[in-house]
Amino acid sequence: MKLTLQIQLFPDKEQAELLQLTMERFNDARSWLAKRAFELGVANKVKLQQLFYYDLREKFGLSAQMAALCIRHVGGTYSRDKSVKPVFRKHAAMLYDSRIMTIKSACRVSLLTLEGRVIMPFVMGKRQQERFNLAKGQSDLVRRRDGKWFLLATVDVPDKTPIPATHFIGVDLGVVNIATDSDGEIYTSDKVEEFRQHYRKTRRSLQKKAAKRKRTGKRPKKIRRKLRDLSGRERRFKADTNHCISKRIVEKATGTNRGIAVEELTSIRKRIRFRKAQRDRMSKWSFAELRGFTEYKAKLAGVPVIAVDPRNTSRTCPECGHIDRGNRLVRGIFLCRQCGHFDHADVVGAINIASAAKVAWQEVAEPQLEKAA
Ligand SMILES: [Zn+2]
Numbered sequence: 001m002k003l004t005l006q007i008q009l010f011p012d013k014e015q016a017e018l019l020q021l022t023m024e025r026f027n028d029a030r031s032w033l034a035k036r037a038f039e040l041g042v043a044n045k046v047k048l049q050q051l052f053y054y055d056l057r058e059k060f061g062l063s064a065q066m067a068a069l070c071i072r073h074v075g076g077t078y079s080r081d082k083s084v085k086p087v088f089r090k091h092a093a094m095l096y097d098s099r100i101m102t103i104k105s106a107c108r109v110s111l112l113t114l115e116g117r118v119i120m121p122f123v124m125g126k127r128q129q130e131r132f133n134l135a136k137g138q139s140d141l142v143r144r145r146d147g148k149w150f151l152l153a154t155v156d157v158p159d160k161t162p163i164p165a166t167h168f169i170g171v172d173l174g175v176v177n178i179a180t181d182s183d184g185e186i187y188t189s190d191k192v193e194e195f196r197q198h199y200r201k202t203r204r205s206l207q208k209k210a211a212k213r214k215r216t217g218k219r220p221k222k223i224r225r226k227l228r229d230l231s232g233r234e235r236r237f238k239a240d241t242n243h244c245i246s247k248r249i250v251e252k253a254t255g256t257n258r259g260i261a262v263e264e265l266t267s268i269r270k271r272i273r274f275r276k277a278q279r280d281r282m283s284k285w286s287f288a289e290l291r292g293f294t295e296y297k298a299k300l301a302g303v304p305v306i307a308v309d310p311r312n313t314s315r316t317c318p319e320c321g322h323i324d325r326g327n328r329l330v331r332g333i334f335l336c337r338q339c340g341h342f343d344h345a346d347v348v349g350a351i352n353i354a355s356a357a358k359v360a361w362q363e364v365a366e367p368q369l370e371k372a373a
Pocket of ligand 1: 317318319320321322336337338339340341
């Protein structure tokens, strides 16, 4: 499975300026070369090298390796579709391969810039480090809008052979609690709610300010940038939270012969009739992302994930099987009208998802086993 490792770099101020300069120059060179290639209709790397290598070195001050990398990349990009002229943004990701980047130690990397190599610290977890060794040696250097620098490395990680699951952890996704599992663990935090409130408030006030500026004829550029930064921070906070939740769920399943059962994504939205405030929250939490994270982490750990149709999962009694809308009279509470069983409503949902998964799994797995025998 292909994964992208995100490695944060810590250049000092001078180094950061150099990185930025190098990135801008490299992108200028790429755009310039792309224009030439497009005009001449040449995508062949050897030909481009013959024609423009010295220009790249002299005009743009690229080192030999950078010029070669620029030619290879532009040639490759252009040859994929000759009807478009490739354009590179000023701060588009810069390529670093093993010729211009060296990992010096567990926490130092050397990157070639316009003024020679600079060595700077980076942070990588142990897991990331093992995976980084699998990288094919090419990374993208990116500068985030908030000024932080990252190397993005694509690695090919071998999947673990899936374990034969006998049981499932059911995961119920929801509005109030982001996720609840059938062991009764609830994944939510005041912090999530606090962040949500904070972002909503700040966003609203910025939007108001921007509108006011616009009415008075001023360009709300700064405010727009602030809004963009804010949405970036919010997105990262949610991604972090989703990473934590999915990690925890997969860890719980690993080594217990349990798979993970989730509900089909399309039905999550349909399932709950949202009040407006809830809809607002709902649209802003990415369940698709949480699901995606859970799936890839599970795949790496060899834990099977199956999706089930969640019909009736919220109104079926896990004790006696009685199905009744009336089992859910009080918000957040499940109370069986037949046997009196009662529990947290989301936990009941998760338990039912787990049992539905077990049934679905047997329907698929058992005929296959019989065939094999
Ligand atoms: Zn019951």
